[in-house]
Amino acid sequence: MLSKVDVGPHATSFDAIGVPWRIGVHDESTPTALLGNPLDGHDREAVLRRIEQFDRDWSRFRSDSLVSRIAREAGSWLLPADAAPMLALYERLHALTDARLSPLVGASLERLGYDAAYRLTPAGDALPAPRWADTIALRDTGEGLVLDTVAPVLLDVGAAGKGYLVDLVGDLLASRGVTETLVDASGDVRVRGERSIRVALENPLDPSKAVGVAELRGAALCASALSRRSWGAGLHHIIDAVTGRPVAKDVIATWAIADSALIADGVATALFLVDPARLSAHFSCEWVRLSSDGRLEASPGFVGELFA
Amino acid sequence: MFTSSARTKAARIAAPIGAAAALLSTLTGCSTAATEADAPATAPVNASYSDGTFEAAGAYQSPNGSENITVIVTLKDDIVTDVEIVTNPANPTTANYQGQFSDGIGALVVGEDIDSLDVTVVAGSSLTSQGFREALSVIKADALES
Numbered sequence: 001m002l003s004k005v006d007v008g009p010h011a012t013s014f015d016a017i018g019v020p021w022r023i024g025v026h027d028e029s030t031p032t033a034l035l036g037n038p039l040d041g042h043d044r045e046a047v048l049r050r051i052e053q054f055d056r057d058w059s060r061f062r063s064d065s066l067v068s069r070i071a072r073e074a075g076s077w078l079l080p081a082d083a084a085p086m087l088a089l090y091e092r093l094h095a096l097t098d099a100r101l102s103p104l105v106g107a108s109l110e111r112l113g114y115d116a117a118y119r120l121t122p123a124g125d126a127l128p129a130p131r132w133a134d135t136i137a138l139r140d141t142g143e144g145l146v147l148d149t150v151a152p153v154l155l156d157v158g159a160a161g162k163g164y165l166v167d168l169v170g171d172l173l174a175s176r177g178v179t180e181t182l183v184d185a186s187g188d189v190r191v192r193g194e195r196s197i198r199v200a201l202e203n204p205l206d207p208s209k210a211v212g213v214a215e216l217r218g219a220a221l222c223a224s225a226l227s228r229r230s231w232g233a234g235l236h237h238i239i240d241a242v243t244g245r246p247v248a249k250d251v252i253a254t255w256a257i258a259d260s261a262l263i264a265d266g267v268a269t270a271l272f273l274v275d276p277a278r279l280s281a282h283f284s285c286e287w288v289r290l291s292s293d294g295r296l297e298a299s300p301g302f303v304g305e306l307f308a
Numbered sequence: 309m310f311t312s313s314a315r316t317k318a319a320r321i322a323a324p325i326g327a328a329a330a331l332l333s334t335l336t337g338c339s340t341a342a343t344e345a346d347a348p349a350t351a352p353v354n355a356s357y358s359d360g361t362f363e364a365a366g367a368y369q370s371p372n373g374s375e376n377i378t379v380i381v382t383l384k385d386d387i388v389t390d391v392e393i394v395t396n397p398a399n400p401t402t403a404n405y406q407g408q409f410s411d412g413i414g415a416l417v418v419g420e421d422i423d424s425l426d427v428t429v430v431a432g433s434s435l436t437s438q439g440f441r442e443a444l445s446v447i448k449a450d451a452l453e454s
Contacts, residue, residue, distance in 0.1 A: 022429075032426050032427070032428055033426060033428065034428070035428065035429065182429070187432055188431075189431055197427075197428035198425075198426060198427040199427060199428065199429050199430070199431050200422050200425055200427040200429070200431065201431060202422070202430050202431060203419040203432075204432060206419060207432060208421060208423070209419030209420060209422060210419060210420055210421075210422045210427070213425060214431075221431055222431070223432055225432060255431060307419055307420045
């Protein structure tokens with residue numbers, strides 16, 4: 001479901017997959033404070049179609065999506081061409097977090113009340129996610145990647161899907177000859193080309209404050225916080241798949257920087273579930289995390305400033 | 309969350325020394341035992357201080373018995389560059405209160421106004437979708453009525 005709203009002379013703005021997006025086309029002379037110029041009408045339409053396609057495939061919030069069909073019956077499902085990189089990342093993060101990060105948490109989230117109707121009231125005890133190896137298998141075929149399921153299963157790609165979509169939108173624009181872009185999908189940002197940008201790391205407890213600024217060039221930065229998608233005491237969207245419960249609020253916000261927004265988004269989520277050193281050992285990434293006691297930490301290679 | 313020994317570190321705070329002295333006196337304000345401090349806690353606000361790391365331990369009587377906290381302050385050029393609060397609660401109830409106290413300090417020191425920064429974009433968590441926000445406001449309204 002897309003609604004189109006342009007604000008101001010700079011950059012392209014619209015709402016999609018439930019959040020505001022902004023896309024700018026820039027060069028090295030674009031001022032720091034600006035995203036760049038808007039897309040032309042054809043590019044913009046192509047971007048909206050690409051996002052709509054992703055939503056139709058992967059959203060668990062619409063009944064006509066592929067994910068909703070997979071949730072209704074077991075079987076073998078031919079996945080779209082964009083599935084392989086995303087599910088490969090999920091497999092890596094699933095292993096690195098000892099199964100605490102999983103794409104199979106859809107039913108766990110629904111149990112907690114975060115469902116397509118936004119019921120937002122728990123419907124019983126926490127529901128652990130089904131075990132990956134018992135439930136799904138991925139198979140490469142001549143037609144593409146196929147997902148085999150032994151039972152209906154509700155996938156949730158919330159941990160990395162939006163970041164991945166930022167990559168896909170930038171890829172699409174690059175294929176149309178628009179190579180110097182900044183794509184900002186509300187917390188997931190990727191900049192391409194020679195330009196450096198500065199990204200404020202928003203304090204999750206006070207959106208008027210930043211706890212730091214990251215310098216970003218030819219890379220992606222993704223943010224995650226427990227405070228925004230929270231609907232009750234201890235209820236929020238970062239789920240431990242092993243228990244089916246929201247993670248404890250020891251870490252309240254994370255930011256990750258990587259070459260792709262897919263990896264940055266996945267790592268930002270995984271930072272709630274596992275020691276950062278374990279992620280750094282397996283991914284080329286930098287990170288910042290804010291703990292509930294006000295402690296702010298960053299990886300040694302983080303480029304930017306911290307204010308705390 | 310805070311067990312037998314908890315540490316709260318609020319790194320790299322830029323604050324005038326006067327504010328730090330006030331902070332220290334607040335932290336140790338309820339102590340009944342003497343503070344054992346290297347820092348000149350009662351020095352005039354406009355004085356110049358030695359660079360270095362200073363530690364002050366405070367003890368106080370809570371309903372649960374004697375409790376301790378330790379505050380470690382790092383000074384450079386009369387600016388507090390680091391404050392660390394170490395709580396050593398002997399009792400779970402105290403641990404809870406000290407935890408809240410430490411949280412308050414942490415919340416106090418984190419952040420600069422985004423409006424004052426020359427940045428391109430702001431990265432918080434995802435702005436919540438319209439549906440989510442509407443549902444949440446309904447729940448809040450329900451909660452008010454009941």
